[in-house]
Amino acid sequence: MTAQQGLLDILLKTSVVPVISIDSISNAVPLARALAAGGLSVIEITLRTAASLDAIRAIASEVESVVVGAGTIIQPAQLEAATRAGARFAVSPGYSNRLLDAAEASEIPLLPGVASASEALNLIERGYRLAKFFPAESAGGVDFLSSLASPLPQLRFCPTGGITRQIAPRYLELTNVLCVGGSWMAPKNLVSARDWQSITVQSRAAAALLAARQSQIGMNSKITPLT
Template identity: 45%
Template sequence: MNTPASLPLFQSRVVPVVVVSDAAQAVPMAEALLAGGVDVMEITLRSAAALAAIEAVARAVPAMQVGAGTVTRASEVAQVQAAGARFGLSPGSTPELLAAVCAAGLPFVPGVASPSEAMAARDAGFTLLKCFPAAQLGGVEVLKAWGGPLPDLRFCPTGGVSLANMGSFLTLRNVAMVGGSWLTPAAAVEAGDWAQITRLAREATEAVAALRATR
């Protein structure tokens, strides 16, 4: 049986969750995030431009670890790999999807919303999981509760995470990183305000550094 591939190495503990309406937005956005110290991004399959955007970043910005988000079907695995995605993420998981990413060798973060789902993903070989939707499930408190019976699992909470509350997640021992859309607000992306995105990325990077300094 195939086993999950390891995620690529990146420094940021904040993963921007990105929706693009035009693939031309992707490269300047990636460069703006890098300028703010964020070296990873999740381009979600929520628009027709997503695959072209992933391909553009993978080709033009090699320092950016670009992943494909909202991968929900086994048939999408080959598509995101062909586009150049270095890893994938999903809001959930199915046996078919997990089998497909393992067979393809695509590093992957499946989504879970309960201990049973987390245990099923662990049985399939995955130990880094996306907790989604984190805020609606109970936020920090639910991840604290999962940490007791599932101490060998780590999570990337996504959904309702912001600059204001990410520190409370990142201080948990079972949280590896957080995902959020606040770093790439739609209005800034549509306006091409890349300076704002760099500023938001730098704020997040500095907040993470401050957390590390106090631990």
């Protein structure tokens, strides 16, 4: 199985990937369990805090029902550190040739970010078939991604950035969108209050979008193996 195919299999498990920044390691495991209890079993922990790598390590070792990835990867050293911590995939807001070169030798797959057709074309030339669209809402939103479907059918996306519970279904209707990334199901106030029950309730509503997506006409085009 190629790295890209492995990443596709991970992303097809969900409709929404929670994008989480963890400030306190004590919140990592209970937060992951609350998200999983609501049906969100694929999560991205951003490398924006001092606790992020320890959080990934704790979730990877203690919450078997969750596939944890590392976000905000911007240099090869972070990719290596995330791999050692137990991340199963990595996500970047953009990409550089240096980062893509490192990803080719990495044990885990990278979901690189794009914000333009030219960047998307560069990824296709490097053999990528999956990409993050970031920052989704400010970079053109649903209309922009829809316009890429015909000229660049090879590439499928996980849009992230400014996506809310209300907007997410519009993205999931697109044939070139696999899932969306967002943080609305675990806002900072609920995490700070350790209100895991409310996070589970909001996660359950987000997870329900998967069933709606799977029922769409043309869903088969999203689950065919990557070539």
